[in-house]
Amino acid sequence: MSGALVIGGGPAGLMAADALLSAGHAVMLADSKPSLGRKLLMAGKSGLNLTKAEPLSEFLTRYGAAAPALRPMLSAFPPEEVMHWAEGLGQSLFTGSTGRVFPHGMKASPLLRAWLARLDGMGLERHVRWRWTGWDEKGTGAVSMETPDGALRLTPDVTVLALGGASWARLGSDGQWAGIFRDAGLPVTPFAPANAGLCVDWSAHMKAQFGAPLKGVAFHAGDLVSRGEAVISARGLEGGGLYPLSPALREGAALTVDLCPDVELATLTKRLSRPRGKQSLSNHLRKVVTLSPASRALLMECARPLPEDPATLAALLKALPVPHSGLRPIDEAISVAGGVPFAALDAGLMLKARPGVFVAGEMLDWEAPTGGYLLTGCLATGLWAGRAAAERLSRG
Template sequence: MATSSDSPAVVIGGGPAGLMAADALLSAGVPVLLAEAKPSVGRKFLMAGKSGLNLTRAQPFGPFLAAYGGAEAALRPMLAEFTPETVQDWAAGLGQTTFAGSTGRVFPTAMKASPLLRAWLERLEGMGLDRRTRWRWTGWKAGAVCFETPEGPRRLMPPVTVLALGGASWARLGSDGAWAGLLADEGIKVAPFQPANAGLCVDWSGHMAPHFGAPLKGIALAAGPLTSRGEAVISARGLEGGGLYPLSPALREGAPLHIDLAPDLSAGELAQRLGRPRGKQSLSNHLRKVLKLSPAARALLMECARPLPDDPARLAATVKALPVPHKGLRPMDEAISTAGGVPFAALDEALMLRARPGTYCAGEMLDWEAPTGGYLLTACLATGLWAGRHAALRALGA
């Protein structure tokens, strides 16, 4: 087994957090070897960009930070240093202009991840990045960082190491969570992985089949203490979509889901409209005319609340808080992201593992979660930058 005692800093993981850590180290003058287990870097990043790469969210810092829930305090210093505005400046520095949509979501003008990733890799390689693919990290041995590589086992003795290994969803793209066992072998407890930003399992009756793939627009959703305004899609397996994802923490714990099909109208206004004479027309047609409910929304109402109450006030209350029975979130490998990972208590303020001085952690492998909408990628970049800068200070003896 080849061993090197004169190694550059090692970054393990070629996603956004790992690339940003490498960028920070190289910018400080520290040589970097980037090890990626897959044949290429940025695979999940590129997949996310297929539907338009949501880089960040243009909103005041307070509401932005609040999206990180229980990890808000831990992530505050990193996000304060790499804010949504900084993300946009960073992209512009790579030649990628951005724009903000009506909801504040920020996208590259190109609406793709590939031009940004290509420009970033060119920049890193211009600074001397040593990029190795098909290098799978296998843990530590006698102080060395060990890998299985196409050329056989390798051991490195870097001055610092940054782990940016991702969560445990989308295993085929590299985020398989297998690293948790390697940390456990070192006595580092990892919070169990759980699905986040995932679809919801609902057992529909045959009545719903014609509406599979139909969107539920302009709705509000609630589960436990969490609420969301957005859109969901009815699928054969249940519900999916950005309006649902912010409720993942509560739904994961079994909280019931309620949907407001008419969030812009009060219960009183709904009751008044529902109380209008409907003559011989069906209740479904009446709902369409007086409430402007879509076919999908009417079907959901019938599915979850039949027989509908005749009393306008009771029916209005049902429309405002329709209970949708569910069986929890979809499996973890179908989730966009995961909760769980390395607890912040296992790290110091520099994101260095207390149990392994000189080893830092960044990105989705940390124990935090956030909804889609730019929050996930911003925190991955911010923690990667933070870990990389602090690793550089240690490597340089500062």
């Protein structure tokens, strides 16, 4: 075949196809699943968080160690451009109180339908149930695909790989491509869970709190701090307030919870020092410090018996240790760390060892918390790789 082959029908792959088609090139897109955008649709079930409306300098900090490598891509497709792009597909948007941006309809399906209609109108040739099985062993650079009609060998001028990470395998991101890369001598940083729940072995006393949210608290792990909500579950803790701590928790950092993040330690100590008369310590605590039932239950679970000394108790409320046994498994994680290192790629996200082959999306070795950062990162790297592939085609 001549033209471009995009393998992977998620946000990064679709954006790469969009860039190539917009540049006037023929594009064939292949995906292993029966339909495209399955992980995008799943993410949109609870409300499609497209991006986060905040300055790019702050936005970039959410990508940790990968921020310098991602800066060009995110600068070329920052949050405001993501919003313009979605509006161009007929989606009216709103920005929530935390800066998160959503379609008014909340779901991903209207955006995906409009996007696929646009791509089809531009001439996209798409195939489903086509699984990439590697490159031709003879060293010709041909791409091998397994299709419902049998094995197929393609020789595109450029290829964009957007095969996802290794979380939510049932939706297509099974990470099997990593074995193909390693067999071909290409580097892959091992996968690890990101944006994952935390395993906590609760006592039977916590059963009444399962499903209850922890609100108005701050989570600390290593050098990372996150204000947000987490839910107490039968298996531990999960939720957007906890997910930004994944890098530290994955490395075995201890978790502490500030149950009173808006109250200074000295003020808290002063309140707890008030005379309590014949009241029990737990009743005194309930009267002088405002804690939700879930926060009180967590305190008793992790710190009983409570210290009598006001200063010691105040310090405990400001940094409650929560014993844990690490993150949930990769396939339960929303995303992963690990993938193709940026050092193996040129400035256009092309593999240095495989000219004409570009990589985008969650295949790359980066991670970010939920809140619009994941989707924006996938869209931005897909657009960047697609434009670089289009430029290579234009040069012949």
